[in-house]
Structure formats: C-alpha cells, structure tokens
Amino acid sequence: DAFDDKLDALRDCVQKLPERYREPIRLRYGDDIGVGGLVERLGLAAETVKKRLQRAKARLLDCINRKLAAAEA
Numbered sequence: 714d715a716f717d718d719k720l721d722a723l724r725d726c727v728q729k730l731p732e733r734y735r736e737p738i739r740l741r742y743g744d745d746i747g748v749g750g751l752v753e754r755l756g757l758a759a760e761t762v763k764k765r766l767q768r769a770k771a772r773l774l775d776c777i778n779r780k781l782a783a784a785e786a
Contacts, residue, residue: 718781718784719777719781722776722777722780722781723773723777725776725780726772726773726776726777726780727739727773729776730769730772730773733765734765734768734769734772735769736755737751737755737762737765737766737769738766738769738770738773740754740755741766748762748763748766751766
C-alpha cells in the first residue's frame with residue numbers, strides 16, 4: 714500500500730539523518746516538544762533549532778522522494 718511505502722521510507726530516511734538533524738526531528742515530532750522546549754533540551758539558540766528542523770525536513774523530503782521513485786522504477 715502506498716501509505717505503508719511512504720511510512721517505511723520516512724522511517725528509513727530518519728535513521729539516515731545525521732544526529733544533529735535526527736535528534737531535533739525525533740524530539741519535535743516523536744515527543745511533541747515545541748521549539749522552546751528544544752532550545753532548552755538541546756542547549757541551542759532558537760534560530761539554530763529552527764534551521765536544523767528546516768534542513769532536516771528538506772533532507773527527509775528529498776530522501777523519501779528518491780526512495781519512492783526508485784521503488785517505482
């Protein structure tokens with residue numbers, strides 16, 4: 714099923730993220746911690762946290778799209 718394929722791709726891609734991107738993604742979306750909580754938890758500036766989340770999401774989107782395209786080929 715297409716949803717399962719996307720979910721599998723997401724899980725795989727998250728695991729492949731560098732730790733500096735994986736941890737904020739896990740905390741933000743897995744543990745539902747807001748940016749303010751991430752700032753405290755990770756000891757980073759708010760802008761740094763926002764940039765890491767933004768870059769992580771861009772990497773995830775690219776990775777997922779590549780995996781799904783490869784699966785279709």
